[in-house]
Amino acid sequence: MAAGMFASAADFSAALSALPSPDSGARSAAAARQAQLTKPPGSLGRLEDLAILIAGWQGRERPEIGRARVAVFAGNHGVAARGVSAFPASVTAQMVENFARGGAAINALSAAAGAELVVVPIDLDRPTADFTMAAAMTEAECLAALNAGAAVVEDGIDLLAVGEMGIANSTAAAALCAASFGGEAVDWAGPGTGVDAAGLARKAAVIDAALAFHRGAPASPFETLRRLGGRELSAIAGAVVTARLARVPVVMDGFIATAAIAPIAASQPAIVDHVIAGHVSAEPGHRRLLDRIGLAPLLSLDMRLGEGSGAAVAINIIRSALAAHGGMATFAEAGIGGA
Template structure:
């Protein structure tokens, strides 16, 4: 683990993470056995309720304040021609979020979810990690801490999202550093790169990981050298959610790069998380396999901004409603199995 003081507090929190509530899970299973259905008939919906109960530490889990939190940052690596869109699009999209015009706005409105958007120094992009570490240690640690604080407000289900031109390049570099293989194994087309742009992106990831390789044995160093501010903030939010016993739905390729940092430190650090959906971007399916997580949805979505996982809020709410409001055999006057 890192001996750099800015990250020591996070390492301590990871070692002290609360675990699931066996008592709450037992209570859910006892009620489920009395509901008017055959055992297991609701499939993963039953698993979702158990997961919620375990991490909310509630015998009757609730979804009353689902919240989507989107972090936005800009990346110096865009200087390498890794995106067909300019960095100015990040700020323009934030205005679109504020005006209610993005996809995630519509999805949140559909499920009654709150939406918070945080701008992370967009006028000061991270450094081009092909030439230098993206962030210094204290900047990175401060951003992780900001992400921890940003989830305050009483959410009972957290969905994480991101916005940042160039951030799929950063995510690919993180995966390449953590998991090895060829850079091309992890790189996707992002916001629609042509073949020439894809080659530039692969080259940027290769050069960045080669440049920083001596320091990439520590996951925090992987984050600060190859990550972005939004990725650091999301890592902090996932960690804080665990401390606050808030279940988390992970979005796609970029969000999972933040999760991958914590997973590399301690695989159990993602036990309070479910994969909201499967993205076709890059090697997201391989990443979820490494996490041991099966996505709730597979709709070919690769928009980011938390949209895929936000859509899965509806499944979670339906699971809770079935468990809470279905009649029992006794109350409905239906014969149970002999």
């Protein structure tokens, strides 16, 4: 996929109106194979569903993950200056350096999942605008971020997992959810990096101020991302949409990564048809968001790190699902009665 595939907001909207559907023939063939494998029907639970889902997007009865990629996008937020995080904005760049050195959790977890890791820092020296007083990004900045996400969807990728890094981005995520699905800040805001009660109240006040400032603005997915999101969140949205156009299944990480597609899911619920929720995080808004967009998480491990960590762990589950689907014998092959 070309890095400049979204030349305008209209291009992005057009892509959302042309989302492909899975291959129904491949899905049916995969389901029929599941019915013939040496096990009681449905006994592998969601592993069976995963195999059928990926078969539909790969267009083959026995899907495979030859090449998995974890893409982590990093961005800085102007609203961090309002004290909404337990850490300063400088930590974003420091963590990106840690990713580059191989010292972060996502480095270890991606390796354990047999996935290549790509880290995409986006203009870390230029935080977004404080979205309580202006749109977070100009149209050009939002498009550049969408295209940074699109660029990670290369030919030959069988599965994409997405994650993020960005101090204050749980504030932006909560604002995106509230703007997309309604409610006030207290309905979506959580402790993020670990703010105390006073910090959480300050965070909620900032989100409510942002919602009030942008009330009455155009409510398209592009405009909501541009006004209330961040570069890394828009990049995730661009990656998810581009992966859909390329028929590549996507594994989402936690609350922040999932919130990046909230503005799209609010108007185009089918955007989640190729998406797998890797886990439900300890951030309180995540389960509420998953319920709203109709995704059931694979894992619930009380994780709240971000970085794509939960999605990377979930890749191992998906590999197991495909291994059972493709590697088990059928009743006929095993010579077991009742075939």
